């Protein structure tokens with residue numbers, strides 16, 4: 136069962152190139168996306184109202200889209216404006232148009248009742264060209280249900296094991312130190328200190344060990360907005376468990392979005408980087424490369440986990456204290472499904 140009334144990330148803005156129709160699927164609903172000549176993104180149901188040919192196989196004619204089966208033409212508002220061989224166009228000749236918003240560098244689509252769409256509820260994320268940061272971005276396609284990816288992001292204890300050699304840095308703290316969790320509207324906020332964290336690579340210039348402050352918001356359907364700052368040893372203790380004050384010597388940013396495509400397919404959009412003054416393009420490439428290695432570690436595990444679950448979907452899992460985040464979030468998802 137899907138949550139209809141929600142904004143979902145359909146694409147990075149740069150993926151929706153002008154002059155092309157892009158086919159996407161979100162919560163089992165096929166979409167055809169294109170840009171009008173002024174750059175605005177239009178999202179139609181990918182189904183011509185005539186005989187259901189996909190509109191993504193059609194043709195753009197200025198701001199309009201023509202179905203290339205029998206030639207019905209649609210304006211950007213979804214109304215049919217031409218039926219070959221017929222003067223009268225019935226009112227029912229229209230395709231569903233979904234509300235679209237661009238926030239940060241993501242194209243968001245509201246999949247529910249149009250009257251309930253409120254773009255101000257979209258969490259703010261960074262634009263990839265924000266002058267204060269250097270960021271790189273990509274996406275991964277998963278053969279898994281989106282909630283398994285959400286579970287992974289809601290419990291970073293897995294860094295110590297799944298990413299032992301990449302992000303975990305052979306450190307037990309990610310698993311041992313529980314984050315402080317506070318509820319958000321449609322999500323959860325996680326915050327914690329990881330004291331005496333070893334550094335590697337170009338981070339070594341900060342010292343052999345640092346105190347790391349990790350904070351992220353996780354919002355339905357799978358929006359992960361994380362800030363990780365690195366501080367001299369002793370900062371965690373001085374801060375008494377609270378958020379650090381002042382400028383950190385290194386400020387890392389991770390922004391991700393999980394989008395359900397179908398019951399066994401999801402798309403994972405991600406960007407990683409740091410404050411511009413903290414990183415040069417070469418170091419950013421290294422940071423992003425390690426991040427991608429880690430994300431592929433997650434993908435291997437989660438897709439295999441999905442296969443194992445599907446062998447016997449009724450088998451109950453064992454709950455542990457690690458599952459506090461995923462359990463709370465799944466309750467929230469259940470409440471949204473009602």
Ligand code: FES
Pocket residue numbers: 183184185186187188202203204205206207
């Ligand atoms: S199916 Fe689109 S015009 Fe016939």
Ligand SMILES: [Fe+2]
Pocket residue numbers: 287293294297298429430433
């Ligand atoms: Fe991971």
